Amino acid sequence: MKKLPLNLALLSFLLLASVIARAEKADRDQPIDLEADTVTVNDAKKTSTYTGNVILTQGTLVIHADKLVVREDKDGFQHSTSTGNPTTFKQKMEGKAEYIEGNAQRIEYDGRMDKVQLYTKAWVKRGQDIVHGDYIMYDANAEYAEVIGGGQSSAGADAPRGRVRAVIQPKKKTAAPAEAGAAAGAE
Numbered sequence: 001m002k003k004l005p006l007n008l009a010l011l012s013f014l015l016l017a018s019v020i021a022r023a024e025k026a027d028r029d030q031p032i033d034l035e036a037d038t039v040t041v042n043d044a045k046k047t048s049t050y051t052g053n054v055i056l057t058q059g060t061l062v063i064h065a066d067k068l069v070v071r072e073d074k075d076g077f078q079h080s081t082s083t084g085n086p087t088t089f090k091q092k093m094e095g096k097a098e099y100i101e102g103n104a105q106r107i108e109y110d111g112r113m114d115k116v117q118l119y120t121k122a123w124v125k126r127g128q129d130i131v132h133g134d135y136i137m138y139d140a141n142a143e144y145a146e147v148i149g150g151g152q153s154s155a156g157a158d159a160p161r162g163r164v165r166a167v168i169q170p171k172k173k174t175a176a177p178a179e180a181g182a183a184a185g186a187e
Contacts, residue, residue: 025094027058027059027060027091028058028059030058032058034054034055034056035054035055036050036051036052036053036055036068037051038051038052045071047069047071049067049069049070050069051067051068052067054068056068059092060099061089061091063082063087063088064084064087065082065088066084067083068080068082075112077110078109079109079110079111081109083105083106085105086103086104086121087103087104087106087107088103089101089107099126101124102118102122102125103118104120104121104122104136105120105122106118106119106120113139114139114140114141115137115138115140116140117137118136120134120135120150122136123136124136127169128169130166131164131166132164132165133147133165134148134150134162
């Protein structure tokens with residue numbers, strides 16, 4: 001069996017880490033616009049529950065869910081859980097005209113730890129690169145990602161049951177200096 005220089009799991013981690021780490025940072029300073037069929041606010045517990053066709057927009061970030069629960073901890077950090085069939089997100093990448101998007105049955109965000117977790121039939125995509133798994137986690141503070149297989153893969157019939165699957169496109173190569181000089185001389 002031929003051994004690859006980097007295993008697929010490592011490539012998946014690198015893909016996910018590079019994708020989530022480069023999300024538009026200015027979005028955090030933008031106001032949050034929330035739409036839903038109903039909202040329940042519990043000031044004593046510092047929770048808000050939005051249900052029915054939930055749409056959250058903050059700058060370039062857009063989340064769609066059937067239900068979104070937002071909780072604020074004692075130090076003011078936001079924590080959220082969105083659920084749906086599926087729940088989705090899309091956000092512009094920092095300094096690029098490119099978006100990161102993904103979906104799962106449940107997405108949890110921990111504002112204190114700056115950690116995102118996607119559960120069940122999860123996938124994250126940037127450009128043509130995509131990673132599928134039953135659980136995807138990215139910890140921005142530790143710059144650590146984890147992708148785990150599980151039940152029936154959302155990657156379709158070509159992915160074995162319970163396996164992680166990633167498709168990573170080759171990087172575009174820049175012209176070598178000699179080639180660039182020859183091209184300039186031909187003008």
